[in-house]
Amino acid sequence: QVQLAESGGGLVQAGGSLRLSCAGSGQTLSRNALGWFRSTIGENREFVASISQNGESTVFADSVKGRFTIGRDNAKNTMYLQMNRLKPEDTAVYYCAVRIVGHYTPDPSRYDYWGVGTQVTVSS
Numbered sequence: 001q002v003q004l005a006e007s008g009g010g011l012v013q014a015g016g017s018l019r020l021s022c023a024g025s026g027q028t029l030s031r032n033a034l035g036w037f038r039s040t041i042g043e044n045r046e047f048v049a050s051i052s053q054n055g056e057s058t059v060f061a062d063s064v065k066g067r068f069t070i071g072r073d074n075a076k077n078t079m080y081l082q083m084n085r086l087k088p089e090d091t092a093v094y095y096c097a098v099r100i101v102g103h104y105t106p107d108p109s110r111y112d113y114w115g116v117g118t119q120v121t122v123s124s
Contacts (some may be wrong), residue, residue, distance in 0.1 A: 001027075002025075004020065004022055004025075005023050005116075006095065006096050006118040007118070008020040008021050009094060010120070011123065014088055014122055014123065016085055016122070017083060017084045017086065018083045018086065019033070019081070019082050020062055020080065020081040020083065020094055020096075021078065022079040023078050023089060029072075029077050030053065031076055033099040033105070034051050034072060034098055034099070035048075035096070035098075035106035035111060036049045036097075037094070037096075037097060038120075039095070039117075043110075045108045047066055047106035049064065050105060051070045051079065052104045055071065055106075057073075059076045061103030062102045063089075067085045067086075068084070069084075076099070077110055086122045087098060088123065090120060091120060091121050092119075093118065093119050095115055095117045096115065098111060099111045
């Protein structure tokens with residue numbers, strides 16, 4: 001069974017940067033699409049970014065396009081989310097997820113395993 005662990009969250013001022021990591025264990029993730037999502041209290045999980053198996057294709061939510069980048073290192077079984085020019089509205093718990101079969105997609109219901117999340121707080 002796949003296990004995912006996010007790290008790198010924290011408190012940052014508006015305009016600052018954070019880099020989130022998602023480490024996989026239990027099996028290799030190199031053949032799987034991966035994604036980042038976020039949620040706030042009382043809200044559904046919101047798509048942030050996703051990446052194809054080989055890392056060559058990515059897609060971003062409009063709200064983060066141009067500020068966030070997504071990458072992966074299959075040799076390390078790890079995915080990253082570089083977040084720049086952070087805004088208070090980026091405050092959320094960020095989750096990584098893996099899709100066992102299929103292409104990368106912004107639909108959270110298509111992902112099979114999830115990490116427990118890491119808190120990102122952006123102060124104004």
